[in-house]
Amino acid sequence: MLVRESKMKRDKILISVSNIEDIKEYKKLGITNFLFPLKDYSVGYPAFSFAEISSTNVRSFVFINRLLEDDDIDKFVELDIPKNVKGFVIEDIGLLEILKRKGYEVILYQNHLNNCYKTVNHWLKDFDSVVISTDITKEEIKLIIDKSTKNLVLNTFGFPLIMYSRRLLVSNFTKHIGATVTKEMTINEERKNQDFFLKENEYGTAIFYSIPFDYRSIIEELDYNLKYYLINTAYMDINTIKDVITGKVVDANRGFLDEKTIYRIGDIK
Amino acid sequence: MIELLSPAGDKERLKIALLYGADAVYLGGSKYGLRANATNFLMDELKEYVEYAHSLNKKVYVTVNIVFHNEELDGLEEYLTYLSDINVDAIIVSDPVVIDTVKKLGLDLEIHLSTQASVLNSRAAKYYKDLGVKRIVLAREASKEDIIRIKEETGLDIECFIQGAMCTSFSGRCVLSNYTTNRDANRGGCAQVCRWSFKCDYDESFEMMSKDLNMITEIASMIDDGVNSFKIEGRMRSIYYIATVLYIYRRVLERIKSKTLTHEYIEYATNIINRVANRDSVSQFYRGLPTHNEQYYNGRIEESNQDFLGLVLDSDGKYLTLEVRNYFKLGDTVQVFGPNSREFEFTIDEILNEDNETIEICNHPKEIVKIRCSKPVEKMSIMRIKVFDILDEL
Numbered sequence: 001m002l003v004r005e006s007k008m009k010r011d012k013i014l015i016s017v018s019n020i021e022d023i024k025e026y027k028k029l030g031i032t033n034f035l036f037p038l039k040d041y042s043v044g045y046p047a048f049s050f051a052e053i054s055s056t057n058v059r060s061f062v063f064i065n066r067l068l069e070d071d072d073i074d075k076f077v078e079l080d081i082p083k084n085v086k087g088f089v090i091e092d093i094g095l096l097e098i099l100k101r102k103g104y105e106v107i108l109y110q111n112h113l114n115n116c117y118k119t120v121n122h123w124l125k126d127f128d129s130v131v132i133s134t135d136i137t138k139e140e141i142k143l144i145i146d147k148s149t150k151n152l153v154l155n156t157f158g159f160p161l162i163m164y165s166r167r168l169l170v171s172n173f174t175k176h177i178g179a180t181v182t183k184e185m186t187i188n189e190e191r192k193n194q195d196f197f198l199k200e201n202e203y204g205t206a207i208f209y210s211i212p213f214d215y216r217s218i219i220e221e222l223d224y225n226l227k228y229y230l231i232n233t234a235y236m237d238i239n240t241i242k243d244v245i246t247g248k249v250v251d252a253n254r255g256f257l258d259e260k261t262i263y264r265i266g267d268i269k
Numbered sequence: 270m271i272e273l274l275s276p277a278g279d280k281e282r283l284k285i286a287l288l289y290g291a292d293a294v295y296l297g298g299s300k301y302g303l304r305a306n307a308t309n310f311l312m313d314e315l316k317e318y319v320e321y322a323h324s325l326n327k328k329v330y331v332t333v334n335i336v337f338h339n340e341e342l343d344g345l346e347e348y349l350t351y352l353s354d355i356n357v358d359a360i361i362v363s364d365p366v367v368i369d370t371v372k373k374l375g376l377d378l379e380i381h382l383s384t385q386a387s388v389l390n391s392r393a394a395k396y397y398k399d400l401g402v403k404r405i406v407l408a409r410e411a412s413k414e415d416i417i418r419i420k421e422e423t424g425l426d427i428e429c430f431i432q433g434a435m436c437t438s439f440s441g442r443c444v445l446s447n448y449t450t451n452r453d454a455n456r457g458g459c460a461q462v463c464r465w466s467f468k469c470d471y472d473e474s475f476e477m478m479s480k481d482l483n484m485i486t487e488i489a490s491m492i493d494d495g496v497n498s499f500k501i502e503g504r505m506r507s508i509y510y511i512a513t514v515l516y517i518y519r520r521v522l523e524r525i526k527s528k529t530l531t532h533e534y535i536e537y538a539t540n541i542i543n544r545v546a547n548r549d550s551v552s553q554f555y556r557g558l559p560t561h562n563e564q565y566y567n568g569r570i571e572e573s574n575q576d577f578l579g580l581v582l583d584s585d586g587k588y589l590t591l592e593v594r595n596y597f598k599l600g601d602t603v604q605v606f607g608p609n610s611r612e613f614e615f616t617i618d619e620i621l622n623e624d625n626e627t628i629e630i631c632n633h634p635k636e637i638v639k640i641r642c643s644k645p646v647e648k649m650s651i652m653r654i655k656v657f658d659i660l661d662e663l
Contacts, residue, residue, distance in 0.1 A: 067408065067439055070390045070418045094392035112444050112455060113364075116337040122365040135444055135453075136338060143339050163463075164442040166410045166554070169477045172561035177473050187467035187475045189449055196445075196467075209448055261453035 007247050008219055014061060014153065014228035015241075018046045022238050023056055029245050033228060035089060037063040041076065044161055044199045044206025045234045054082035061087045065109065065164075066203055068092045089131070089153075096126060107131060107153055107228075111161060115140065117147040124150045129227045131155055138218055138257040151227035156215045157244050158232025160255065162196070163207035170200040186210070197235070212236070214252035216244070271522060272497060274330075274428065275515055278504035283318055285508045288608040288649055290519035293328035295361060297504065300348055301333040301341065316355040328358035334383040336441065336455035337364045345370055353378045361406065363441065368400050379403050381428065385441040385455075389415055391422035398423050406500065409435055409482065410554045413494060420495035427495055431484035432514055432542065433502025435553060437463035437477050478565040483550030485518070485538050489525045491555075509577035509594070512651050513545040516606055537660040544656055547573055576653045578603060579631075579638075584646035588621070588639040591652060598630040604659060605642075607650035612659045615642060 010030035017023060017036050026034070036053045037045040041064040053060050062085055066072070073094055087105030088095070099106045108114070108123050109131035120130050131153040132141055145152060171181045183200040195210035219229060233241050243250050275291035277283035286294050296318075299311050315331070322329045331352055335341065349367070352360060353376040360378055362368060363385035371378050380402050387408040388394050394405050404426035407416065411429070420427050436443065444454050445462040452458030466474035484491065488499065499522075501514055517538045524530035543550055551563045579591040589605075597603065599617055606612040619641035622628050631638055640652075 067387050067389050067410075067442075069412070069415055070392070070422075071414075073390055073392060092390070092393060093396050094390040096396065097392065111442060113336055113441060115455075116339050116342065116364070116366060118342060118366040118369065119337055119364055122369055135447060135455075140339055160448075162444045162448055163438045165438045165477075167437060167477070167479070167559060167564070169437070172564055173475055173477070173566070174471075176561040176564070176566050177471055179471060185469055185475070187469045189462075189465065189467055192449060194449060207445065256447070259451065261447050261456070262451055262458055 008156075008216060008229050008245070009223070010245070012223075012226065012228055013245065014230050015245075016045070016063065016158070016230070016232045016234060017048070017056075018233045018235070019238075020048070020052065020056060022233070022241075023058060025238060025242065026245070027058070029242065031245065032059055033061065034058045035061045035063050035230070037065070040203070041066050041068070041072070043164060043201060043204045044208070045232075047201075050079055050082050050085075054084060057084055060085045061089055061105075061107070063089045063109075064095065065091045065111070065161075067164075067166075068094055070094075073098070087128070100126075105129075109153075111164065114144075117144040120144050120152065121147065121149050124148065129153050131230060134160055134213055134215075134255050135261065136256060137260055141218070141257075142222060145222050145225045148225060151225055153228045153230050154215060154219065154222065154226050155213075156219065156229040156231055157212060157252070158230075159197075159208040159210070159212050159235055161206050162209050164204060165207075166204045168200055168202075169205040169207075170198050208235070212250075212252040213255035214244070214250065215255070215257065216247070217254075218257065270497070271492060272328075272428075272499065273515065273518055273522065274498050274500040275511060276501060276504040276506065277318075278506070280314065280318065282504075282506075282508055282511055283322075285512050285649070286515060287322060287325055287327050289512045289515040290608070291327065291515055293330060293358065293498075294322065295330040295332060295500075295504075297332045298348070298352070300344065301335050301337075301367075312351060315352075315357070319355050319357055323356070330359045330361055330381060331357045332361045332383070333367050334361050334363040334385050335457060336385070337366050338456070341456075342366070346374060349376055349378065350374060359404070365400065368402070372401060381406060381426075383440075384408060384430065387439045387441060388419070391419045394419045394423045394425055398425055404428055404498070406430075408439065410439060412557070413487075413490065413555055416491070416494045416496060426497045428498035428500055429484075429491060429496050430482055430502055431488065431491075431499045432518065432550070433482055433506075433546075434548075435479040435482050437479050473566075476564070476566050479553070479559070480563050480565055481546055481548045481550035482553050483539065483542060484552055484555065485521055485535055485542070487552055487555050488518075488521055489530065492525065507577070508580070509651060509653070510545050512606075513653075514542060517541055534660060537657065540657050544574070544576065576656060578652045578654055581605065581607070581646050581648060581650040581652060582637070583648060584642070584650075586645045587641065587643065589642045589646045589650075589652075591638050591640055593631045593636045593638060594634055596630065596632045597654065602655040603652050604655050605646055605650050605652050607647035610647050610650065613644060614655055614659060615644070617641075 014033045037047040039047040108127040275286035277294035277296040363383040381404040384406040406428040446454040446460040450460040469475040575595040583590040604614040621639040
């Protein structure tokens with residue numbers, strides 16, 4: 001399915017980094033905000049150490065999407081955070097106080113949980129911004145943005161991460177069948193012929209839907225209260241990402257923008 | 270106090286749970302619960318059953334643990350006010366909008382944080398404590414070390430699941446159902462897609478289903494860790510399941526208290542629970558990361574067994590009156606256990622139908638029959654087919 005193109009303000013794009021070599025291409029396009037999944041603190045994405053992030057010398061945000069144990073946080077506190085890190089995008093609120101105390105911009109990205117404007121406004125009392133869920137309709141997003149007390153982050157493009165497990169689902173399966181143990185695979189749900197791909201590291205498994213969502217078409221209408229447009233580049237080729245940035249049409253869908261999910265089974269018409 | 274907490278998916282399950290040893294039950298009201306397919310309780314029924322539980326000196330917790338969308342905000346204040354008015358003992362929440370609303374309204378409602386929030390560390394727990402949360406239902410992925418640290422550093426009441434089905438995902442972090450069926454997993458519509466089989470590049474289908482959780486071997490250790498409440502999963506499970514699981518865990522707790530829990534009883538209890546759950550069960554994350562041995566593969570099909578023969582309605586020391594649930598016949602050896610009485614077994618030698626006629630088989634569910642049994646039997650006792658020898662060394 002093809003989507004309409006739309007213009008994005010380049011200085012509001014927050015682009016995830018999947019390959020450090022790509023940064024120079026993004027810089028040529030006017031991108032200034034870069035999001036780095038942090039090694040040992042993220043699941044599902046190519047990840048980088050603080051040393052690698054430091055070496056890029058770009059305005060950096062650090063992505064921590066793991067749910068953490070106290071030991072993980074204890075170790076995190078001991079890490080030297082590079083000077084080019086301006087903020088953090090986090091899933092686990094256990095990091096909040098530590099990061100705020102150090103003066104970082106902290107953005108909450110609890111995948112699938114921030115679907116309501118009062119919930120978002122609750123978090124905005126403590127966080128600098130919140131990434132809006134991709135599980136809701138355009139009307140729901142609009143109401144959240146209308147009523148939010150701070151500028152928000154719109155998850156704008158990327159493969160949706162639709163399940164996060166602590167279990168090592170791919171290596172467990174390959175061990176079970178006696179195959180060479182691997183960390184990634186693609187699976188297919190036959191009824192609807194939907195593909196999903198799994199990415200695993202020692203901290204768990206992420207499952208992605210194989211069709212990216214593209215919310216660029218709603219930015220123009222909602223831009224008045226958006227802080228960043230988050231573009232997730234993971235598992236995309238660089239040319240597709242450049243097309244996304246420059247407003248070209250790419251193969252993607254509109255996710256749940258036009259379709260409400262069903263609350264109760266009795267609601268199925 | 271150590272609490273045994275049971276699901277109560279409807280009125281019958283609630284009564285069974287309270288009779289069979291639950292100190293408290295959790296249930297969904299007509300709104301905002303995560304088991305949209307359970308019968309759930311209407312407002313008036315909620316009031317009635319809170320009063321019923323309180324008359325037994327037991328507690329009722331109501332789940333208000335969906336992930337809210339804008340449209341669910343309508344009616345939330347009235348609903349929470351009602352729950353406060355009927356004196357529910359706590360609400361179980363995951364979305365902070367519910368906590369904010371309780372505080373805004375000044376309601377006297379104890380707040381328990383749902384496992385949906387997936388709390389694994391003491392800093393996150395402290396955040397919720399500062400919001401006014403009294404108890405945290407920890408993520409099912411919590412290890413022994415996580416439990417100890419959170420307890421030590423927050424002093425919060427800690428509730429842990431000890432029995433039942435496991436999500437493959439962290440709770441709340443899965444929308445497979447939304448993508449494959451359009452049913453909203455975080456508002457009660459989960460289609461349990463993690464239990465499906467998927468095609469992949471290998472000859473075998475890809476599966477990711479977890480075995481059930483079973484913490485019988487770890488209860489004593491969890492008490493030492495500081496766990497206050499032991500929670501059983503399964504608001505849609507049968508009364509037979511609820512009665513059996515509660516009966517077993519209550520006795521495990523009693524044996525721990527009296528220091529009489531033996532390996533033999535643990536093995537017996539595990540066999541009984543695995544049989545009634547019709548699934549294998551393991552201790553999952555408590556002692557480390559589950560491996561492929563803690564998952565199910567090979568397109569497992571769950572065929573429920575027919576062990577539950579009936580519910581005892583009455584007994585006069587000569588015959589017991591039974592509401593039939595599954596087929597049995599003269600000559601079968603059966604076992605009976607009750608809310609306050611030990612298991613015993615006997616062989617059926619006489620069955621009378623409602624017209625006092627002798628019959629040889631019972632195969633009509635809900636039929637009322639009399640079975641000769643010289644031992645007095647408590648009302649609401651459960652009769653099951655004998656599968657294992659009874660082990661009751663006390």
